[in-house]
Amino acid sequence: MTLQLSKLAGMIGDSPTLKINAQARALKAAGQPLIHLGGGEPTYPAPQAAVEAIEKKAASRKIKYSPSSGTPELKQAVLAYTLKHYGRQYETADVIVCAGAKQALFNFLLAAVDPGDEVIFPAPYWVSYPDMVRLAGGTPVIVRPQQGIMVSAQEIKAAVSPKTKAIIINSPCNPSGQIFPEDFVREIVEFAERENIFLVMDDIYHQLVFDGARTPNPCAYAKKGENLVIINGVSKLYGLTGLRIGWAVCANQDLIKAMGKMQAQSTSCNSDLSEAAAAAALTGPQDCVRDMCAVLQENRNALLAELAAIPHVTVEKPQGTFYSFADFSYYNADSQTLAQYLLEKALVAVVPGKAFGLDGHLRISFCADRASVVEGVRRIRWALDKTAPNEIKIGDKLVTRN
Helix, strand or coil: CCCCCCHHHHHCCCCHHHHHHHHHHHHHHCCCCCEECCCCCCCCCCCHHHHHHHHHHHHHCCCCCCCCCCCHHHHHHHHHHHHHHHCCCCCHHHEEEECCHHHHHHHHHHHHCCCCCEEEEECCCCCCHHHHHHHCCCEEEEECCCCCCCCCHHHHHHCCCCCEEEEEEECCCCCCCCCCCHHHHHHHHHHHHHCCCEEEEECCCCCCECCCCCCCCHHHCCCCCCCEEEEEECCCCCCCHHHCCEEEECCCHHHHHHHHHHHHCCCCCCCHHHHHHHHHHHHCCCHHHHHHHHHHHHHHHHHHHHHCCCCCCEECCCCECCEEEEECCCCCCCHHHHHHHHHHHCCEECEEHHHHCCCCEEEEECCCCHHHHHHHHHHHHHHHCCCCCCEEEECCEEEECC
């Protein structure tokens, strides 16, 4: 008898971004002069407050299990952060701390979604949404914009059916960097609450915004807010991806309690060290956030200037995050093939738009150092644009375009 894996194992694909990261690491390890513009990890150094909290905790030699849903200290920090940025006072029982915002979202799906339930989200979407919904037994319903790269509230509402259990909105959006406007947020918040549909605001990038922009506050339009789930974390905002700390806040304590049960039966609890560091980041000096936004804005401007030099490539100016979502369909509408070509030909790693639900695009990150961003896009132009110089230096080699 042949050993068989589950049907679920066959349904779920690899994470495209993690796959790109693995290929990039392998090429770098082999000594190749690779430029990685596919990542979602700021190179900005960790806040000093977080580093000192780790050192203090480690020096105590008391690194033990923590409460399953988060330490009291971190929950209080999350509550203070939420009050400051969302203007709503939540209670301790309204918060669950998880091993990253990704686990917070997954816990929500496990706690809220039954087999056959539908979960709506717009394209372009974060690559993990469809498979996470499937893992929870639900059916992903993808809403693609009729024009451009941003859906309207009406398009979201038109996708709702009697099976709709939740809507997920990520703003600013990974991969496009676009912020959903105030009217959109107001309409979706009010609609979801009126129709008793869970609304998950994936706000992991909500402070990483540029040009003085602000992300609309969903709490401003919620009444009781028992259907409104706000997910956030320290990975992007503070460049603390290695801590793996995120959280969910919701006035529905039954939901938070159910999410806690899912977590208790999976990871049990979070890293004691990580929770101490995350609390310190949230309560410590916030100049690191402003400084990182300033650096990212300059990187974005440099990226846009270089992309503008490539004929037939269009891109909406990112309003936040550290991603751009450029349309390269003139060169190849199959973004998977195009991304692989650029990796092999130009040694530049980007993520195909197909993974985000809109083919023909490439997600190009600008959270690397500015020199790498500029050099990476120049290599892309050399590989695609026949009017570009025929030769380019990649590493210590002079390469000719075929």
